[in-house]
Amino acid sequence: MSKIKVLMFGWEFPPFKSGGLGTACHDLTKGLAQEDVKVTFVMPHAPNGANAKFVKLIGTNALAKNVNIKTVDSPLTPYMNESTYEQHLSNGGKNNAIYGKNLILEVKRYTALAEHVARNEEHDIIHAHDWMTYQAAIKAKRASKKPLVVHLHATEFDRTGGHPDPRISHIEYEGLNAADVVITNSEFSKKNILTHYKIPANKIKVVHWGIDEENIPKGTYKAANENIVLFLGRVTIQKGPDYFIETAKKVLEYEPNTTFVIAGDGDMLPRIINRTAELGIANNVIFTGALRGDDVHKAFKTAKLYVMPSVSEPFGLVALESIKNGTPVLLSKTSGVSEVVQNALKADFWDIDSMTNKIVSVLRHSALREDLSTNAKQESAKFTLREPARKVKEIYETLRKH
Amino acid sequence: MTNVCLYFQVHQPYRVRRYTLFDIGKNSQYFDTEKNKEVLHKVAKKCYIPATRVILDLIKKNPDFKVAYSISGTAIEQFQEHSPETLELFQELSDSDRVEFLNETYYHSLSALYDKDEFSQQVKQHQKIVKKLFGQKPTVFRNTELIYNNEIAKTVQSLGYKAILAEGWDGVLGWRSPNYVYKASGTKLNLLLKNYKLSDDIAFRFSDKKWNGWPLTTEKFASWVAPIPGDSVNLFMDYETFGEHQWADTGIFNFLRHLPSALRKHNIGFSHPSELAAIDAKDELDIHHPLSWADVERDTSAWLGNKMQQSAASTIFKLKNEVLASGNASLIDSWKKLTTSDHFYYMCTKWFNDGDVHKYFSPYETPYEAYIAYMNIVQDIQHQLKMSKPKLFSSFTKYLKEVSA
Numbered sequence: 001m002s003k004i005k006v007l008m009f010g011w012e013f014p015p016f017k018s019g020g021l022g023t024a025c026h027d028l029t030k031g032l033a034q035e036d037v038k039v040t041f042v043m044p045h046a047p048n049g050a051n052a053k054f055v056k057l058i059g060t061n062a063l064a065k066n067v068n069i070k071t072v073d074s075p076l077t078p079y080m081n082e083s084t085y086e087q088h089l090s091n092g093g094k095n096n097a098i099y100g101k102n103l104i105l106e107v108k109r110y111t112a113l114a115e116h117v118a119r120n121e122e123h124d125i126i127h128a129h130d131w132m133t134y135q136a137a138i139k140a141k142r143a144s145k146k147p148l149v150v151h152l153h154a155t156e157f158d159r160t161g162g163h164p165d166p167r168i169s170h171i172e173y174e175g176l177n178a179a180d181v182v183i184t185n186s187e188f189s190k191k192n193i194l195t196h197y198k199i200p201a202n203k204i205k206v207v208h209w210g211i212d213e214e215n216i217p218k219g220t221y222k223a224a225n226e227n228i229v230l231f232l233g234r235v236t237i238q239k240g241p242d243y244f245i246e247t248a249k250k251v252l253e254y255e256p257n258t259t260f261v262i263a264g265d266g267d268m269l270p271r272i273i274n275r276t277a278e279l280g281i282a283n284n285v286i287f288t289g290a291l292r293g294d295d296v297h298k299a300f301k302t303a304k305l306y307v308m309p310s311v312s313e314p315f316g317l318v319a320l321e322s323i324k325n326g327t328p329v330l331l332s333k334t335s336g337v338s339e340v341v342q343n344a345l346k347a348d349f350w351d352i353d354s355m356t357n358k359i360v361s362v363l364r365h366s367a368l369r370e371d372l373s374t375n376a377k378q379e380s381a382k383f384t385l386r387e388p389a390r391k392v393k394e395i396y397e398t399l400r401k402h
Numbered sequence: 403m404t405n406v407c408l409y410f411q412v413h414q415p416y417r418v419r420r421y422t423l424f425d426i427g428k429n430s431q432y433f434d435t436e437k438n439k440e441v442l443h444k445v446a447k448k449c450y451i452p453a454t455r456v457i458l459d460l461i462k463k464n465p466d467f468k469v470a471y472s473i474s475g476t477a478i479e480q481f482q483e484h485s486p487e488t489l490e491l492f493q494e495l496s497d498s499d500r501v502e503f504l505n506e507t508y509y510h511s512l513s514a515l516y517d518k519d520e521f522s523q524q525v526k527q528h529q530k531i532v533k534k535l536f537g538q539k540p541t542v543f544r545n546t547e548l549i550y551n552n553e554i555a556k557t558v559q560s561l562g563y564k565a566i567l568a569e570g571w572d573g574v575l576g577w578r579s580p581n582y583v584y585k586a587s588g589t590k591l592n593l594l595l596k597n598y599k600l601s602d603d604i605a606f607r608f609s610d611k612k613w614n615g616w617p618l619t620t621e622k623f624a625s626w627v628a629p630i631p632g633d634s635v636n637l638f639m640d641y642e643t644f645g646e647h648q649w650a651d652t653g654i655f656n657f658l659r660h661l662p663s664a665l666r667k668h669n670i671g672f673s674h675p676s677e678l679a680a681i682d683a684k685d686e687l688d689i690h691h692p693l694s695w696a697d698v699e700r701d702t703s704a705w706l707g708n709k710m711q712q713s714a715a716s717t718i719f720k721l722k723n724e725v726l727a728s729g730n731a732s733l734i735d736s737w738k739k740l741t742t743s744d745h746f747y748y749m750c751t752k753w754f755n756d757g758d759v760h761k762y763f764s765p766y767e768t769p770y771e772a773y774i775a776y777m778n779i780v781q782d783i784q785h786q787l788k789m790s791k792p793k794l795f796s797s798f799t800k801y802l803k804e805v806s807a
Contacts, residue, residue: 254423343751345770357422361774367713368773375708375751 004396005038007123007140009114009133011078013041013069020234021078021153023317025129027212031389033066037396040121041067042114042136044074046099070117074110075099076132079234082165084267104167111135115143125149125396131156131168134175141178147399149392150179152189154238157196158312161237173197181395183207185315186336192312207391208340210383211320216297223302227258227363230303230327232296232318233310235266240309240332240349245272247309249279250356255363258284263299265290300325304369305362309349310335319344323380328372330358340383343376404581405673406627406665407594407634409544409567410641412450412473413510414442414480415744417765421775427785432736437765439484446485449645454491456644456658461498464662468500468672471641472544475508475528476742478535489535496536502674503532505540505563511741512705514545514554515692516719524738525561541565542675546743548596548638548695549702552688555586555593563591565679567638569695570595574687581632585683592679593687596638596695600626605639609652620657620664628668633681638695697752705746710773715746717780724787733786740779748772 008029012022029039075088075096085103089096100106114136127149128137134150141148156164156172176182176197182204184190190204229251233239241262248260262272262285269287276285291299300306306322306329313335320337322329323344331338332349345362347354362368419434460467473492481489495501507513507524508531514521525543532538543563545554550568558566570580578584580595603623607613615622627635640647648654662672696704706712718740725737748764749772766772 342768343770344768346767353422353424357424357778358774360423361777365710365713365773365777367709368770368777371708371710371751371773372770 003036003038004125004393004400005123006032006040006125006127006396007118007121007146008039008041009118009126009128009137009140010041010043011129013043020317021130024153024209027210027385028389028392029067030063030212031385032393033062034386035389035393036062037066037389037393039067040070040118040123042070042072042117042121044076044110044114044132045071046073046075068121070121072110072113072117073098074106074113076106076110078130078132079159079236081159081267107132107135107171111139115139119143124400127151127392128175129153131172131175134171134178138174138178147180147402148178149181149183149395149399150175151183152176152193152314153185154312154314155189155192155196157192158189158314159236159238161311169196179203180399181205183392183395185209186339188334188336188339189314192314205391205395207388207395208336208383209315209317209320210385210387211317211324211380212385213324216321216324217294219301221298221301223259225257225259226304227255228261228303229258229359229363230261230263230299230306230322231309232261232263232291232299232306232322233308235262235264235269235272237268238311238313239264239266240311241266241268241272242275243309243311243349243352243355244307245275245279245281245285247307247352247355247359248285249281250352251359251363252281252284254356254360256284258363260285261288261299261303262286263288263291263296296321297325300327303327305330305359307355307359308332308335308337309355311349313337320380320383323376326373326377328362328369328376330355330362341376341379343372343379345372404627404630404632405634405671407470407636407673407675407678408468409470409472409504409636409638409675410643411544411639412471412477412641414438414445414474414477415510415742416476416480416739417441418740418745418775418779420771421778421782423778426778426782430732430736430782430786432779432782433739434765438480442480442484445642445646446481446488448650449642450481450485450488451491452650452655453641453644453658454488454495456655457501458491458494460659460662461495461500464666466666466671467662468502468674470502470504470542470675471495472504472506473532474506474510475524475531476510476739478531493535496538500674502542502676503536503538503540504542504544504567504675505529505532506544507546509738509742510546510744511738512546512549512702512715512743512746513719513741514549514557515702515706516715517722518557520719520722520741521557522561524741525558540676542567542594542679547705549692550694551690551692552587552589554692555589555591559586559589559591565592565594565675567594567596567636567675568689569693569700570597570636571693571700573700574689574693578685579632581630581635582684583633583678583681585686587686587688592681592683594634594636594675594678597635598695600635601637601639604637604654604657605643605647608643608648608654608657617653618657620660621667623657623661624664624668624670627665627670634673634678636678703752704750705743708749708751708769710749710751710769711746714749714773714776714780717777721780721783721787725783728787728790730786730790733783733790737783740776745772745776749776 010025015022015026100109129151156169231244235241316335316337330345345358416433508527541564544567584593586593749769
């Protein structure tokens, strides 16, 4: 059999942000390249856009040989919504005149360009990551008649805490409908999709994520205060930063010498900062903004606990990054990662008492921290980058035979 | 030709409830009364009552049949409270001279490894209740989970026992057979070793269809025992094997019912542990590192293998003097119940990834939650101790200091 050739509609290659969709696309592509699958990777990239940090690909042999990057001039980034898109546009002034006036129009424009780019690329399979790429993928499928894999990392319901933009959920539905196979990151996420969208359950395949350990530095770091509890992720309704802050208030009643670090950016940030002041805990909360590169690892290594209070988290790759950095994790039960990691503390995101109980215990007992850290690290050895790639390749192979 | 010695362990702990940070200093109800009652009812119905009826029947019908039990104090207390019927059946057993009771620590605790005095106290407490309820003064001792080494043997001898039970583990036996009676090094105690292969054939593998011994009939089992030379084949196991670990529909009760007659066909008789205590030992066993009957390691790692377990156990035992000095009866009672080995077992992370047997027996979702609840309770005890220190007394000692200075 000849090599499988995949036309992939993805994001950020290589990723400039930890966790998230960019990392997922990059890691999957890297894994597939190592599995000797050829990938043509189409992604939005604007010279002045929020995605402009794109660096020319310098990778391992397998990457250079098997991956071909095609960029389309568009400022889209995977977590934009209507208001963040427009805000971005107005910040750019005249340079942005060529782009769509609103998010949906820009996605439409991107779709047309991406489809054009893709038309000349030979492929056996089409693979698209999240809603903004679905329309381009559907068009490519119509043109080439090749099987379509739709990868759903987060639904519009996840991102908006259950208040979807109907235009976006409609596009999502079209993508799911047109797909030959839908890949999702967890059983939790599969169940969510089936709750919101009427598609056959047997079309959905669960592929749990893994993580590349190469990038994790070995060293240890110390912060001024040793009692750090970390939130790291987009400060949006999906990630539950509001529950984190309410929990912080309660923890401080028992362990006043604790610092809560919120590492991330997002549309809820102003509200969270306000709430921190309202609760009178501003002196114990640090906002770092979004962290990149080694700063992410430093944030993990200086923390006693990473808390992921997500309202709805299809997977939660960041939790694996924390574990690989040796930092214990407290995971919301509504997350994909909590269904695969045993050596973690778990709570409902709304259960502030339960989270407080666990956080205070972690702060008080070094034995708990050490056992969680050692055992989770040991366990995480099985969450590699190759494993999901292997499973995805299997899905490709079955599709190609039909 | 050999004899078999049957000993069954009966134990139920006082499981603690999900005691949280918010309970500390406010609530001293540590134990999950509902859950404990529920488990006790369930196990009594599935195992204790039907199994003991079978044993009573066997005693009536088989003049040579003998059996030994050890029932922890925490189990006895819970029978008194939630299942008097179970206790009455055990008392009925004790009327026969063919049922022997052993002693252990009242609280089925890890005290042997942490505090010799507390250990002796708990053994004496168990002697009392066994004497009172079953009218016996045991001469054979079994320690929690068969945890054993030379040191423990010495303490047990000083308490007046003639023999002690231990695991017949190859790691310490080497070429020697577990089916002979040994001497515990540095003591006059006889050491009775569990034949773990034959015991576990019943306790663990009985219903395992992938096991090449399946299905295990009494005839097959007796034919395995028959050719074994030695003083006694010691079949030691949890009583819960009958009906709880091996469910009734596996045929385990029929197995029990027919075992004595099948053994008799091969001229195999029964021994009591106290009879084996009187035999001349062939050899001495020198065991330093604590041995137990749990897991493949046969060490204490099921209870003390990780940092949480070690920190929880050492913290609770360190509180002893203060707790006893408080004179607070209910606090002392709670503290003793917290020395039970099961609490530490629930914190075990060995094999946790594979979700094995440890998980089945734990009332907690994870070992970490078990530790959190336990340590919150420990903090409440510390809080109670701080509160109960008489202020007058402390100012008086301060006054004395000032006077003497």
